[in-house]
Amino acid sequence: MLATNWTDRLDSILVGPMWPATVLAALFLFYVVIALLGVVDLGMDADLDLDVPEIDASDLGADLSPDLAGDVTGEPMHSDWLGGTGAATLKVMNLDRVPLVVWLSVFSVLFWVISFVMWFQFDIRRYEPTILTSALLTIRNGVLGVIATKIFTWPMHRMLVPPTEFHASTLVGGTAVIETRQADSDFGRAKFATDAAPLLISVRTEGEIIPKGGRVVVLNYDRANKTYLVRADDPPKI
Incomplete structure (x- = not known):
């Protein structure tokens, strides 16, 4: 049963495998807010520089x-x-065309959603939120997040210009x-x-x-x- 007040709700998303996902999502939310305020260039133009x-x-x-x-x-x-x-791995993950910032933003959201659903609908009734258990569940959620991110970024991957063969x-x-x-x-x-x-x-x-x-x-x-x-x-x- 989910928490009914804001304090309990905040605590509930910082328990077990939820806290890594919540921290990651919060960091990217903070980044997006700063970018929208013009302090940081989100790098969505054609000359994106990700310091690769x-x-x-x-x-x-x-x-x-x-x-x-x-x-x-x-x-x-x-x-x-x-x-x-490594290049083949990046290609499988759509990172050969999709900008890194965009990919990580999508991943952070999906990672949080997957962690939330898995924890409150399945894991919370079966596992105690110990460090080892939380770490293993976080790894599982991360793998599912990568797969989901690949699926969600695939349309963008197809629209962007393919890399040049050298x-x-x-x-x-x-x-x-x-x-x-x-x-x-x-x-x-x-x-x-x-x-x-x-x-x-x-x-x-x-x-x-x-x-x-x-x-x-x-x-x-x-x-x-x-x-x-x-x-x-x-x-x-x-």
Whole structure:
């Protein structure tokens, strides 16, 4: 039987597996309120920046052409098996297209609803709200929440632009930014911007020295050395 006054109702949603779900939902509710007040940009526009860590192209293994996936980074495919597995997991959860903030917002609501229904309609009559029991029930509710979130975000996943497949021919002709102290004929790494996380590629020049932060044009791909030939991107003449 549910509580009849506000104090008892507040206590009831902070018991057992309900309190992790309630805290998570409260945090995202607070975030949304602050965002609506204009203090925080909710990041719903096309240029959403979620501070995703920079990754090598093989981290997008699920979207790379099999014959060139290792070529993009200059690393063998097997050396980044874990990254490819992580990318596949994100794709299964719809996180390859759905913005992280949106996904977490949907998850926090569904996680709370599932925890509420399961606790008051099923668990409360069978389990004591001990720490171990609450932890196990929270894990179960979290798994159900992830499944429900995947289902609810699937329509959005289908509407959003699919991720670009990257391989050597895709990068040639594009521009990148030098990430290392400099790029020369012997060494260099550059950041190639994408709609998702940037790709970090190995680059070489034909002798010129390009400092960190310099913008370069990708001219060619050396399959033998698994590096990209680049030159400085000349600023437009006025």
